Amino acid sequence: MKTSRKPILPARDPAGLVRRAARHWQTVLVAVYALAAFSWAMPAVLFPPKAVIDGIVTRPFLLLGLWQGWDMFSPDPRTDDICVEMRYTDADGTVDRRMLTDMVAMDYVERWQKDRWRKYFNDHLRLDIERQLWQPFAEYAVRRLRMEGHDPVSIELVRWWRPSLPAVGPELRADVRLTPWNSYPFHRWGVPREWGR
């Protein structure tokens, strides 16, 4: 006589699980991506699993260019007007200056085109923690100035700032405000005579 024994608990079948997941691969992919992207974009203090999830997805996100951040003006917008200036002294002693990111002084098209200038100079080059960018920019500036026919012997980078007050009113707009600017030269380079020649 034949007998059959049914298992009391369903057999664990990892291959079966994989097959089921494979049948629903699109759903799994969409759900996993959504969770990973959400975790990546969230502040750590408000999303405790972030450390674990980001640890898993960092490599594929960086590799494939899927990393992202959506925290502009967060948690608070800046409270300073900022711009960066480059001053140079020519071999004949002439001192000239170029504002790199005075966006208010630019016309509408130019300030739109140069939004990446604002990003690079105001958000990065200006900062002490990004001092590794200072000397390469000074060298770039010398190359450009020589191409224009100048012979710079020194380059100086200057940061400008002034507070923008929390109260609002038409007279406080950046283009009409009379608040005085502060400035600080944050990098100086005396160009060696033979440099780059």
Next chain:
Amino acid sequence: MKSPWAMITAGAGAFDRWVKDPVDPRPLAWFRCWFGLLSLVNLWLLWPDMSMWLGNDGVLPPVVHRDMVGGTRLSIFMLTGYSDMAIGLIRGLSLVGGLGLVLGVFPRCAAACVWLAAVSYAWRNMDILHSGDNLIRIGAFFLIFARSDGALSLSRGVSRWLFPRADPDPAAPYKPVPAWPQRILQLQLCIIYLAAGIWKTMGPTWRNGTAVGLVLQLGEFQRFPIPDFFLTPLMSQVFTYGTLVFELGFPILIWIPRLRLPVLLAGLVFHAGLDWVMNVQLFQWQITAYYLLWLKPRRS
């Protein structure tokens, strides 16, 4: 009353159907065209300064860049090394890819070109990137896997014109396509607003209603003139809280079919307003491409 487990199972089943049921190809095609056009505008804006941002003699020479980057990232520079030839390749790929997307000619290859160009300049100089670059990289990546030439496609139009009998069902011009790339991009849009809203709730100026007033006074973002009436504490509160309500509300309300169109229209007004008052290049335009994925076309 259903048990919690039954509700979870039903929810998972509905999500599964939402992801797997084929969809009308037109929203993806609209997205592809508008996205491609904006990628070309992005190239035009980036073009004159590419040597400065990405070149070996630019602001970020290889010796400095090497110390700044970590981890492996796919890019053209893996192929060329630190070479100015990469700039030409980025320009070429962006141009060919953007045109391919606009015209719907080999759109998957075109998307791959745009994606490769975008990840390459992002890798070479991360300090010039803004939110619009995120939208380009992510959108182009998932377009590689999408069947986005089901409508508005030059190559499809030409082949239908040349070989009308090759089409098995000429009465049904829009064959359904796999939904999952569109679904990912739809969820991506919700994640953008949700994350942006949540970040803002952490800031005191967003909570006390002064944040937008501060932003409107910053010279570096100032764009077109706005009426003086907008520059009052009351309007700052209206705009600040309005931004929070919109960003936190969008990811919820967009799922309600009757509210979808009003929510998208509110979003268009929101981004048009931001584009008027704030100088942030293409982000406000690029995000509208993602809106097209939420539209439901009329039956053909």
